[in-house]
Amino acid sequence: MFKGYKLLFVFILSVFILSACSSEPAEQQAEGSKKVNLLFNFATSSLDPNVNTSYVSLRAGITETLVHLNDTDLTIEPWLAESWESQDGQLWTIELRKGVTFQNGKPMDGAAVKASLERAMKDSLAIKNALRIESIEADANTLKIKTAVPFPEFPSELVHPNTSIIDVTEADFDNKPVGTGPFAVSSFTPGTAVDLVRYDGYWNGAAKLEAARFSFNEDANARSLALQSGTADIVFRPEVETLANLETLPGVKVESTSTFRVHQMTMNLERKSLQDIHVRKAVDALIDRQSIVDTILRGHAEVATGPFPSTFSFAPDYPEKKTGMEAARAYLQEAGYSEVDGIMQKNGEPLTFKLLTYSARADLPLIAQVFQSDAGQLGIDVQIQQIELPEEYMAANRDWDLTTYSNLTAPRGDAGYYLNATYHPNGALNFSGADDAHLTALIDKLNATVGQEKRSAIAEQIALYVDEQVYNSFILHPNTLVAYKSDKVLNWVTSRSEYYMLTNELDVK
Template structure:
């Protein structure tokens, strides 16, 4: 059976499963050197790994690929850290603790001053030494080119001497360490031709880019001069396969050896431990919905509260997508006040009463409520390449109809432009809310008035004041208390719809070693990845 036929049958089977699931919901309530550029496929390039001493190669499927490979632009640094191409000064380990990377030590001198010692012996992929001055220039480049740079690191000045880097911030900034670990600040050699960084970044990781095809794949090889010792694996092809089911089928067919974020409905295909290894963990990702508060219905807090009571988060998690029903923006795996906040339970009768009291009635008997002659019909946008989003959106559509709200769904390959332009009523996606190991970053970027990703237009000045307190509060427990206070304000306003905390996984052939899932999913591969010969 060929690959296309198997994919068709799998998608058909998945569709049948979805019909049963939704029926149940309704009844319940509800190029540089040495690389072959001939165009030969990565699979045919793969060497015979059964012969000792032969070069080893892996084909890896990525669920997301940025606009290019320049880490200073957009969110592209995430690709470089996932592919073990780029590194930051410090990094989070599998236990969410900050560990040394390019910087081997650091100290906070005072509330605005930090000192980093740049590890001796680190070189860029072109062989140039990584000095404090090189790090300074790299960070300055990211601050200049990326619109979120200054708000992520509000730097007043940097000084470099030998291997010593001193950073002064414009204000007391307690979250600096976690923020500087964000892949926006992958360290690159700015003395190289930076105009080529979109396809050939010169970074410090255990693998270096040999070729790049936009929206398709990255070819890498091990960097022999890597400061922590050269990788065992010789080369990799990292393929962009955005659809969850397609990634699973590519792994099953043998087209790829490692796949990240395989859809939950297809994990059963890989239960044979003699053939595959599954590493699935609770993630720091929260699946949630932006409300566009410019919509006249969604500007009414009673409608938002009704929607919040009208969906069954626990059922979505337990039955449809795994994980845990969401309470607020941060998962229970993060110590940011989860136990101190009150979220929304599934109470459809309460949702109906809220709408009744607010004057939303179904006057024509079609099942959809109206007010002032306007039906509550809302557009939800989503990316259907992500299986969990598609499944949850369909279930939400069914349950909200039961309380008298019509939900129309529109899917796009990329939601970014539509979110930024306000071209939506509701937008469903998921974000990693723990990317800096601290609550400040996410609260600053998603919930503060006028924030870059506050695309729904939510504003609460009291919330802004609480978030601002985080900037200068260095006591950890007080920071977490402030985070809990901020979350409760967001929930009381029903400003967003928090749905599930989704699990994440990496699935590999049993011959692959070192494919480990990190809670922060901008890490994926490192120098330990290898294949048995």
């Protein structure tokens, strides 16, 4: 009986705390006002659209990019850029959309876009490496861009949220970036929420909403509770275990949509043990993918055989692998390891792994725990460390072996983004430290190739080579989960790219 009262008390307390932390400010709750509160799974301390990897400024409708991704057919299409062309893949002419203004009323012209892109490349090495721009010239609404090398897929890189166009003369990038989107920043509380107001001068028609709140909570269960308690209208990635309950609530809709994301086990190739391919194969063999999909994701995922979902033309048919405990043991024996008194060791040194994970994606810590348990049965000591900002931590620290990490692998409908970012020596997401001359040459060949059929063939080659070398292990492709109040929210679209959330079309009844 006491236990029951205690659980009830904890639930009521959770709802109270959520109401205090996630509800809209009192002055924004006037009866009849058209507003929504979207609760996101990653907290951010900065809104800087050119640097921050949570992409809140784009997702919240503050900023926009030159090029847009069509989520339906995975093609790129004009957005702030009206058109682009190149005869040789190196000299590009971009015509900007006319009549677009920033949220301070200033025109978005060639000079402003040039300054924005140059600022992005100056402050973000990842963007500098991705765009490969040698020079930019601006004349009225025309940009002349020269890339360092022929780069036929250059326009697709302009989809990236970190290439968002902002007015760089408004220098408070962290707290109040000034973009061209349908919503302007009203106030920002780092780690809690950004409050937004409609920008009436928006070039594509003023938003139907008067205001919005884009709030953060990294606790998946708390996000589910927020929807139940009414403090959130749209919840991104609610707790999987609560989905069945949420679906029974009147006026609530749950959407589970396939996406371009992969959950992977990133391997630090600078660590001595993981430089042995047999150890990497053992790690890969230990991952029980189907069990993880069935138990942790409750079926809202697809088992991954590589980085790209099977529906993509550049996802190859991989050779069958040996998996399971005995296969892992055999691989370790090939690497010179043996079990002594229940401890896997080599030359008297026990095999241990430091495994990083983070709670913003609730399934990743659970995957880490399953791997820890399975590895323990082979006498491998796995120490799990929770981190908050995976990209920053992995880039700044090399004292880890493995990381349960989630990444968008084809957000532009092309393999180039992921392969460049993850396996090229200059890649922004090359946390494994991959530096393989053969692999780099294949990626460079891909970058210089025009035409999806030819590009897909090379991308398949690369994916097969990465699989052969076991540079990372791919676990599953999770669905994007969103729950929202369908009796209130109109025109919500669950984006497969996860880029576009608060739009000018979003509305309430």
